[in-house]
Amino acid sequence: MKILILCLFPSLTHAAFSAGSNQPAFTLSDRFKATCPADISTISQFDPNLVNAANNQESDDQHTWVAIYRSSNNLPSVLVKDDFLNAMRIATTIQTDGASTSPSTAMDSFSLSSQIETSNKNQSSSGVKARTPVAVAKICPSDFAGKWIIENMRCSLKKEDTNEACDGNSEHSEAISICIDELILHHLQEGREFDGAIRTKATIHQGRLLDERGFKEVQKLSRDMATHVSSLDSSLVKYAERSVETLSKSPGARDRALKILNYLGRQDPKSEEEKNAEDDSNSDGDDYDPWATVKYL
Numbered sequence: 001m002k003i004l005i006l007c008l009f010p011s012l013t014h015a016a017f018s019a020g021s022n023q024p025a026f027t028l029s030d031r032f033k034a035t036c037p038a039d040i041s042t043i044s045q046f047d048p049n050l051v052n053a054a055n056n057q058e059s060d061d062q063h064t065w066v067a068i069y070r071s072s073n074n075l076p077s078v079l080v081k082d083d084f085l086n087a088m089r090i091a092t093t094i095q096t097d098g099a100s101t102s103p104s105t106a107m108d109s110f111s112l113s114s115q116i117e118t119s120n121k122n123q124s125s126s127g128v129k130a131r132t133p134v135a136v137a138k139i140c141p142s143d144f145a146g147k148w149i150i151e152n153m154r155c156s157l158k159k160e161d162t163n164e165a166c167d168g169n170s171e172h173s174e175a176i177s178i179c180i181d182e183l184i185l186h187h188l189q190e191g192r193e194f195d196g197a198i199r200t201k202a203t204i205h206q207g208r209l210l211d212e213r214g215f216k217e218v219q220k221l222s223r224d225m226a227t228h229v230s231s232l233d234s235s236l237v238k239y240a241e242r243s244v245e246t247l248s249k250s251p252g253a254r255d256r257a258l259k260i261l262n263y264l265g266r267q268d269p270k271s272e273e274e275k276n277a278e279d280d281s282n283s284d285g286d287d288y289d290p291w292a293t294v295k296y297l
Helices: 002-017 040-046 048-055 076-091 109-121 171-189 204-211 232-244 251-264 272-282
Strands: 032-035 064-070 093-096 099-103 135-141 148-155 198-200
Touching (some): 040 048, 040 064, 171 251, 232 251
Parallel strands (some): 148 198
Antiparallel strands (some): 064 135, 135 148
16 A cells, blocks of 8 residues: 555656646645534534424434634625625524524514624634635434445535635635545544545535545445445545646645545455455445335425
């Protein structure tokens, strides 16, 4: 495994330093900052429905959330716009204890103003103004023993707003990418296995970001509804590329790639027999119907 990494770095480093002037360079600052593990109150601030759903599940103490915030390196106009959109979101939804949000029809002005004020003026333990997260995600135990699943990858930023200076060519992709990297890093720091141990629930858009990090598409749909599964060999190659290429576009992305690569290099890959045995144990049989619990109208 270490030989593979050493073989990769010379060619990748040469490609990075010999890239033409048309290749984007690293920026001097990060647009986003991550908090992992994130406090459940910050997740509730993003969407209380996510917290209510998590509270109804078992082993909630093993759930780890990540929250992504805009850093102070963004333009003031961008931060003001986010605060305005967050205030509009609060103004058009009413939050009740244990109940899901619904359109507000009779919210009094005092309740509305207090929610907006609380959302915009919360103070963190360091005394810094706590903004509403722009993206969140969670890693928790899967339905299969010894497996973990990354799910609830949510982002309030628009997918349509492209930006070539961002990692993934949009702020939405960059925020989700940080969620994935931070949860992978937390998983590895806990001393857990990686090869085939992380399963994910991803959309088509998020699947592209997982492919860029070495995750493989599942071949059979299982009861945990996972779409991708981690691969040690593939992730070693992908994160080695990300650690030296200019497409990362931010110091934070490169730093996370180096940390993840450091932990991945300490792990031993599984044999084909072990992988096949795990695939059989996760297949649930040919008669399993993942849509059996779906209610049809």
